[in-house]
Amino acid sequence: MSQATTSDDLLSAEAISDPYAYFGHLREVDPVHWNERHGSWVITRYAEVSACFRDSRISSDRVNPHFDERGDEANESWLELVRRVLAGWMVFKDPPEHTRLRGAVHRAFTPKTVRQLQPRVQLIIDELLNAWPSRGEVDFVKEFAFPLPAIVIAEMLGVPPSDRELFKQLSDDLHPLVFGGLSVPDRHERAGRALMRLADYMRDLLAHFRHRPADNLMSGLASRIATGDLTEDEVVANCVLLLFGGHETTTNLLANGLRALLLNADQLAGLRERPDVMPLAVDELLRYDGPAKLSVRWVAEDLDLAGQQIRAGQRTLLVQAAANRDPAVFDRPNDLILDRATNPHLAFGVGPHYCLGAPLARLEAQLAFAELLRRYPKARLADGELEWHRTLLIRGPKALPLHTGSQQTT
């Protein structure tokens, strides 16, 4: 039963190009599967994935176990710094520490605050699309899906527009550390240096806003240092986190989402006729081909899961991509149904680590798709195979070549 018929390599070409077939098969034959190659439990049914997200015996503190494993290598100074920065990230914390850190930033991401950002987000969307050629081919990832959420979160934090390119470079270097999960020494070293540079940058920006507060998220966090609620290290670490959380994931939501829309012509036609369906449509795109393929959790206490004995210290991979296509929860799970009314998908996770930025991601995607459909009614995907990011955690194409067709000028 523990031997699935498919390969255990989660980074194989088949698992990367079609994770829904790969993990869907696993969900049917061995929903709580021990994967020897990755040294992890692979959990694929909705019921168990959702239960694990909520279970306090499954810990999000996956930084300290990982570095302890690496033993004496951890003496190297760069690795110590990575550990210090990462250990301050609230995604890697359990309650009550997590609750304290999250409480400090939640106000910036509430549905109400996010609604107030709508005109600004729309303006950034318009600026990006105005820069597109009037017809021809563009790489949707490079020319839209990457810069939009990066600009939005950078502006929220208080990063000046002149530093955007620096951020893109640093974030590209850090990408494999955060979204990988495999031990490759060189990768860690390069990512460690990029992380330090980003942390240094954030520390400088924080010093600036402590003296000259402005109307941005970092100034708000700076005031929490003065009151003793947060330390400077925590603010720096979590600003770095927000920058990542804010753009890599939304980038892939936009790219996967647009691809799914353009591959499902009848659904797209229905959405054009009923633009009010857009909020449901974005959630269906999150379910159908969302950016978070799976989430990593460590087992803090032994537990029994669907008949399997899960031991403290083991690693679990909670596969949202499989849970979101579980026929026990979703009718016609492999079909894109944009007006799907009941849609308790796990694309944002569930429980204490439910994505803080969910309201912002939803807003960006809703506005972006509406504007794209309005301006480019004849857009279509360019021919050719896509190359997908080869990582455990994230699902998204490296590039998405798009024929824009002629632009609507109304």
Next chain:
Amino acid sequence: MISVDRDKCVGSRTCTSIAPHVFSIDKHGKSVPTDPHADPTEDLLDAVESCPVQAIAVQPAPPDTFTANG
């Protein structure tokens, strides 16, 4: 009258961190109002607006409890 829509609640614990005197997390990991008739304080309204899935509703108490099921 404070209520939490259990189908919508994702157990993010936003409300329990903002208004711990009004909400708690049950054994299913979902929020329940421990004091459904709490006064609409600033904390409570903040919790309502901060819920990432907008699962919390605050309604005026019905004037006549006999019509409440209608």
